[in-house]
Amino acid sequence: xxxxxxxxxxxxxxxxxxxxxxxxxxxxxxxxxxxxxxxxxxxxxxxxxxxxxxxxxxxxxxxxxxxxxxxxxxxxxxxxxxxxxxxxxxxxxxxxxxxxxxxxxxxxxxxxxxxxxxxxxxxxxxxxxxxxxxxxxxxxxxxxxxxxxxxxxxxxxxxxxxxxxxxxxxxxxxxxxxxxxxxxxxxxxxxxxxxxxxxxxxxxxxxxxxxxxxxxxxxxxxxxxxxxxxxxxxxxxxxxxxxxxxxxxxxx
Numbered sequence: 529x530x531x532x533x534x535x536x537x538x539x540x541x542x543x544x545x546x547x548x549x550x551x552x553x554x555x556x557x558x559x560x561x562x563x564x565x566x567x568x569x570x571x572x573x574x575x576x577x578x579x580x581x582x583x584x585x586x587x588x589x590x591x592x593x594x595x596x597x598x599x600x601x602x603x604x605x606x607x608x609x610x611x612x613x614x615x616x617x618x619x620x621x622x623x624x625x626x627x628x629x630x631x632x633x634x635x636x637x638x639x640x641x642x643x644x645x646x647x648x649x650x651x652x653x654x655x656x657x658x659x660x661x662x663x664x665x666x667x668x669x670x671x672x673x674x675x676x677x678x679x680x681x682x683x684x685x686x687x688x689x690x691x692x693x694x695x696x697x698x699x700x701x702x703x704x705x706x707x708x709x710x711x712x713x714x715x716x717x718x719x720x721x722x723x724x725x726x727x728x729x730x731x732x733x734x735x736x737x738x739x740x741x742x743x744x745x746x747x748x749x750x751x752x753x754x755x756x757x758x759x760x761x762x763x764x765x766x767x768x769x770x771x772x773x774x775x776x777x778x779x780x
Contacts, residue, residue, distance in 0.1 A: 548627065549563065550563055563629070566588065592643040607632060690761060715743070715770055
């Protein structure tokens with residue numbers, strides 16, 4: 529049997545990694561933002577999630593960071609990894625240098641260290657954009673939905689894969705200048721509900737939600753959101769389509 533597992537040569541010792549983590553507790557008036565260095569021994573297949581848990585378990589139980597699924601589904605462990613928004617649970621230490629710098633996502637409310645409150649912003653944006661199906665048709669438990677073509681269902685599912693990790697907002701130049709900008713995650717939600725035949729809203733209704741500088745016309749087309757999305761959603765395509773569609777509606 530061929531062993532397909534990658535093994536280190538017998539004479540190659542594990543790397544010693546230095547994680548430089550930005551520490552700050554905004555609830556403590558005496559807390560000052562500062563980088564704190566932790567050293568650990570790299571293990572085969574180690575992710576930053578594993579490394580952070582090892583540090584918290586063996587060196588510093590006060591270290592704050594978030595995680596839930598460990599599988600790139602919940603988006604909780606998003607942070608700046610060497611200056612780039614990404615998920616700690618999907619980032620292998622072997623793909624990084626021996627010295628790694630970690631910081632919390634910008635833009636969002638800081639809870640402490642690497643932990644930010646993305647949920648508060650995401651919920652507010654969802655309420656503002658009314659991201660639920662608007663349908664005035666009375667339904668009952670015996671009501672059957674109309675059949676949806678597989679191609680359309682797949683297109684909706686593609687946009688529904690957003691995990692609301694906040695990476696797109698952290699990588700967005702416009703969001704850093706406009707606090708109320710809905711960002712790629714908000715525009716992606718609008719694109720998703722425009723496709724859904726169960727939603728009775730008109731194009732004019734959607735224009736009222738995103739047809740201004742806080743919506744699709746605020747995007748500077750830097751497309752940092754597209755570059756850092758861990759789910760590789762077609763954000764560039766959706767933003768371009770929405771901008772063209774909203775521009776036509778605005779001139780009618």
